[in-house]
Amino acid sequence: MLGSRWTKVVLFAVCLVPFLLLLWPFWKLVTTGYAPELGANPVEYITHDTGTWTIRFLLITLCITPLRKIFNQPKLTRYRRMLGLFAFFYVCLHFMTWFILDKSFSLSDMWADVLKRRFITMGMLGFAMLLPLAITSTAGWVRRMGFAKWQRLHRLIYFAALAGVIHYYWLVKSDVRLPLMYGAILAVLMLYRVFMWKQAPARRAPAPRAAATSPNTASLPD
Numbered sequence: 001m002l003g004s005r006w007t008k009v010v011l012f013a014v015c016l017v018p019f020l021l022l023l024w025p026f027w028k029l030v031t032t033g034y035a036p037e038l039g040a041n042p043v044e045y046i047t048h049d050t051g052t053w054t055i056r057f058l059l060i061t062l063c064i065t066p067l068r069k070i071f072n073q074p075k076l077t078r079y080r081r082m083l084g085l086f087a088f089f090y091v092c093l094h095f096m097t098w099f100i101l102d103k104s105f106s107l108s109d110m111w112a113d114v115l116k117r118r119f120i121t122m123g124m125l126g127f128a129m130l131l132p133l134a135i136t137s138t139a140g141w142v143r144r145m146g147f148a149k150w151q152r153l154h155r156l157i158y159f160a161a162l163a164g165v166i167h168y169y170w171l172v173k174s175d176v177r178l179p180l181m182y183g184a185i186l187a188v189l190m191l192y193r194v195f196m197w198k199q200a201p202a203r204r205a206p207a208p209r210a211a212a213t214s215p216n217t218a219s220l221p222d
């Protein structure tokens with residue numbers, strides 16, 4: 001089942017659900033003039049929703065390797081690139097909401113906010129780290145860069161997730177339970193990697209060139 005093309009199509013549709021659920025109240029607002037879900041501040045509603053889905057998709061992407069190893073399911077790797085790209089899709093929506101609806105396309109306002117508010121600085125850092133990962137996510141880029149270099153670059157996802165957690169922790173005013181929960185999940189996922197890395201030093205040897213064919217099948221950064 002994990003090897004089936006249809007499973008990938010279904011997962012793609014599932015990953016789009018948060019986006020469709022986000023559009024739904026706006027559609028209701030346009031057609032009926034009434035959408036209580038949006039609350040008093042629709043911009044805040046979109047920012048919170050897209051931010052939450054960005055951090056969730058980052059953590060789900062980072063779950064693939066541990067799940068693959070624990071349950072001995074190598075085919076799970078097929079889904080990692082798509083999940084990572086969905087994290088990027090949601091962070092783009094998140095960033096664009098802030099840049100378009102909050103900063104009205106003003107680059108000077110944007111930089112002023114990046115310099116003024118530390119949680120925005122940290123969010124931008126996370127976004128900046130995800131950008132090269134999305135650009136180089138194709139098989140062509142794996143070949144162009146060489147697998148070892150490409151794999152090193154893609155370890156940025158760990159730091160992007162950390163930046164996302166710090167960004168969330170810094171922005172909440174009182175109840176820090178949710179950012180701490182995401183932080184704890186990230187810590188477990190990273191500790192698993194450190195543990196596996198220490199267990200098998202042989203894995204650190206350069207990967208054979210033959211593996212560097214597709215980000216779906218090659219041994220992506222763990």
Ligand code: HEM
Pocket residue numbers: 047048049050051052054055091094095098120122123124125126127160161163164165167168171
């Ligand atoms: C890795 C990248 C990022 C992640 C994981 C992330 C995640 C989040 C999360 C989880 C929230 C809180 C959602 C909630 O309260 O329910 C949030 C809020 C927010 N994020 Fe991000 N974010 C990222 C990047 C950015 C960037 C690049 C910007 C803009 C420069 C940004 C601007 C904001 C703003 C303005 C809020 C709302 C703050 C408030 O409530 O006052 N984020 N983000």
